[in-house]
Amino acid sequence: MATIRSRSKKSEADVPPVAGSGGNGVGPEELPVDTDTLLDYYRQMLTIRLFEEAAQTAFRKGKIGGYLHLYIGQEALATGFLHEYQTGDRIITAYRDHAHALLLGATPRAVMAELFGKGTGLVKGKGGSMHLFDVQNGLWGGYGIVGGHIPLGVGLAYAEAYQKTGGIVQLYFGDGAIHNGAFHEAANLAGLWGRDGMCPCLFILENNKYGMGTSVERATAMTDLSAKFDSYGIEHEDVDGMDLVTVLETARRAVARVRETGKPYAIEAITYRISPHGAADFLERYRSKEEVAEARKRDPINLLEQRLLEAGAVDEQQLAEIRREARAVVDDAVKFAEESPEPPIDELYTDVYADSAYATDSPVG
């Protein structure tokens, strides 16, 4: 079934040119990638947005259980960085993982079915929203313990180097996770191994300002988060994570650098979680409505839309068509998830051991 990935999947030859140094310097007349590609990103980001909104609705209707963490506001980030994904790379992230799965090529149907706990889900209804895996497309999960996956990402990167695959790891984690011991222990190893070119790992710190209800300022006295990488000898830079064009430009350079050197590199992407922490989270005592409204002014999808309109790359009619198309993809995914069967009860006992057929164990002794 259809994925949301770029239609004109880039080959090495037709990588669109990057112009300017990103950020402020890039005016509408000098968009760093060709407009067809940008439109394609716009379509992907919009599809992710509508997907997340549909998931939220389904959650409130009780069709999705457990936790549901949405990526609303952060779309430009994964879109920009995963544009640099090449076969063999390994992507690992926390529980806010729907966008990563979709961008890497999991079908909206499979991801939505997973959220619905159906047998047709991306991991057969056995992981749910927080544990999306799609290894053949490069997604290595999907983890629910904050910071807990960071050491795994560093180990995956070591393996890439050891096996000389030429692949790199993109390791996503939050501003909350950086205070976890697991980060610091793993970052130290990454710096160390990287000296010998043995850790092609791009740390992507998604600073969305909050870890649940705790702002960056309330979690650390040293709020320049990326500077923490200095402690481990890992070079780093910041990027405006709301502006896709800037993200693309930064991602291009950062990924190339990691690929070439085998050393870790870190990006602190400044972004904002527009949605509540989780879909069940109605009380937002830790931030004001005004603050969220202010952040919405830099909604990454609107920013991109503005750029495209100003550049004359698209007109309202085309935008409407893209919206209609994205909506249809998401509606189809929901319908599919809804109509899919629950996992067969036999699935309860499968996948426990890699060498399969251990006798199952009755819960009644």
Add this chain to the structure above:
Amino acid sequence: MPVMTYREALRTAMADEMERDESVVLLGEDIGIYGGTHLVTDGLIDRFGPKRVIDTPIAEGGFTGAAIGMAMGGMRPIVEMMTWNFSFQAVDQIIQNAAKVRYFSGGQVSVPMVIRGPNGGGVQLSAQHTHSLEGFYGHFPGLKVVSPVTPHDAKGMMLSAIRDPNPVIFLEAGALYGTKGEVPEGEFLVPFGEARVAREGTDVTLIAYGRQVNMLLRVAQTLEGEGISAEVIDLRSIRPFDEKTIIESVRKTHRAVVVQEQWRWFSVASEVAAIIQEQAFDELDAPVARVSGAEVPAPYARNLEQAAFPSEIQIATAVRRVMYRGV
């Protein structure tokens, strides 16, 4: 007697002790301004201020370790694990320091602290967010481990836990925070190591703790219609363990079924079964039955999750089996 929720009972106990004893402080993630993920600590930051209700970064190992230091230094910290699933990140601190430092310091220090939070599954949180850790923590000498199911016991055992001079692992019934019950006002302590007879009966002894106690009460009701009189025992305290109440009951009924959400292997039910056969072998008219969680990581889908946990049907079947009623 006032009626309150399990959540309020816990909050009342903590607030009362904080009022009484200034050395009691709370630490945890989002327990202050956010109000607590399960609202157990809601409002306490307004009453006691941020020095006593301490919002921490997400670093279970770090803040649990710091709290152990506070306790060694004479404070009485209460640490909230947002859920017990995250305590694995603090296991090194809990087991290597809290449980042992008294022993390897030759009795020179003690660790009067409580680590509390929701435990157990039932709300589709899937593999990493679903555990019942009574057996796990109950394994380690140096820790006390309790698991109350009623609001009454939630308060009475929390008061005991805060005053206990040892580290107490306080496993709350996460699915029951909203359930209501009668809770005495003021100070009353439910001592550790005393099981509660939740229902009297003569034909079979049903044993559990936490939210499975409520299932047992419903099953006992059903069985009554079949002429089976079931006694229900709520263990409440896993370490120390009340062997006496159980053995007395088995001497009366001659049959026992032990129910738990956790996995069967190396579990509380296994220990209970072993204790019964050791101490009342000649009294038994049937082997002790155990009903446990399926031996798989917790699945996500609702039907799979339900299949992974003990059901009332499974429990009733186990009872009929030990009664030798046609199964």
